Amino acid sequence: MRLAEAKQVKEMPYRVLFLEDDPTIREVLTEYMLVTGYQVITAERGDRALEFLKEQTFDLAVLDICVPGVNGFEVLKSIHESGKRTAVIMLTALEDEQTQVKAFNLYADDYVIKPVSPIILLKRMETILRRTTQNAADERGQEKGLILQEEAYCAFYGGEKLPLTLTEYLLLHRLWQEPNRVFTREQLILSIFNEDYIGNDRIIDAHVKNLRKKLPASCIKTIIGVGYQFDREAGGL
Template structure:
C-alpha cells in the first residue's frame, strides 16, 4: 500500500513515516501543500494522511483538490486543530477521518488499516469486464464507456449513495445533499428522482429501506446487469 504523508514538522514526519514503513507501507513524504499536489499529479496512492497546518497550500486545500478532481483516494486529516468548524469543513470535503495531534503512531496505523479495509470491501469487481464509474468533476456516470445521461439531481443522488455503499440515507439527508438548504417542499421528490435514476442504471443497486430511505446495495450490484 502506498501512502502520501503531508507533514511539515520533521520529527513528527520522521517518526510516523517510520512506523508506517515498519508496517510495510510505501511512504512518500512531503512538507507543504504545493508539493503534495505536485506529487498527486504524477503518482497514484492508496491512502493520504494530510496535516492541515502546513506551508503554501494547507491540508484542506489538498483535500479539496483531491475531491474536485475525482481522485479515488481515502484521506485522513491529521491536525492540532480541534474546533468544530475545521472538522466540519474537512468532513464536508469527504475526509475519511480526522485525527487530533498528538496521536499515537499505533492508533494512527489502526485508523489507516480500518479505512483501507473498508475501502477495499467497497470496491466492486467489473461485471463481465464492463466498467461502471463516476467522473465527479464533470458530473457524469459511465457504463462501458458510455454516459448514462443523468440529470444533475440524479447524478448527485447517485454520487451520495455510491460514496458510502450500504449506508442508509434518509430523504432529508439526500435533499440537503442535492439542494443544500434551498428546497422547500415534499421530501417525496426524492422518490421521483430514485425512480428515474433506476430506469437509467444498467444494474440493480439502489435499495429502498422502508420507513428510512435509500442505500447503494453492493450485493445487488454484484449480481450484474439487468437482464
C-alpha cells in the first residue's frame, strides 16, 4: 500500500518508542508513524531504548526482540516493572509459539510477525491505544471489578494488572465468558489445552488454587461434585 493511504488514519498525539535495528525497516515504519500523526523516538539498541524510557514517557513501545545490547524482552520486562502505562507491541521475525508465549507472559499487548504491512501495524497500534485509553477512563470512573483484555491476554482488577500466567488467564477467561455456566474439569482442560493434555484432570484444581491467590475477590466458585463457576457479583459484572 502507498504511504498516502496512511493519512486516512486519524491523527493522534501519542508518543511511540520504536526499537528496531534494521535501518530500512526502522526508516520505513517510522515514516508511516510520523505521517499518521504519532510522535516517534527511535532506537537501534536495547540499552538506548532503556535510557529513553528512564528519561521520557511513552504511550506505546514497538519492540524488536533480537537487537544489539539488551534484547527486546528485557526492555519489555523493564516497562512492566516500572509500572508505567506504556502499551507494548513486539514486532519480530521470531514466529515460534514458545517465543510468543514468553512475550505475553511478560505482559506484551500484542505480537506482530515481520514482515508486516505498515498499514496493518498502524491499525494494530490504533486498536491497542484506543483500548488502553478507554481502560484508563474506565479505571478513573470505576475502581472495582474485573476487566479482561482479550486481545492482550491479560486481566485487570481495580485498575491493576493481575500477574497471571497464560494458563491462568485462559482458565479465568473461559469461566468469565459464561458466568452462569458450571464447567467440569474435563471441559476446562479441553478449552485450555485442546486435546494436547495427557494427565490427571485435577491439574485444574491446582490452577484454580493459584488463580484464587492472585484474584482480589472470590470470583471462582466451587460447585461440589461438578466443577467451577464464575461469580458475576464478586467479579463486578
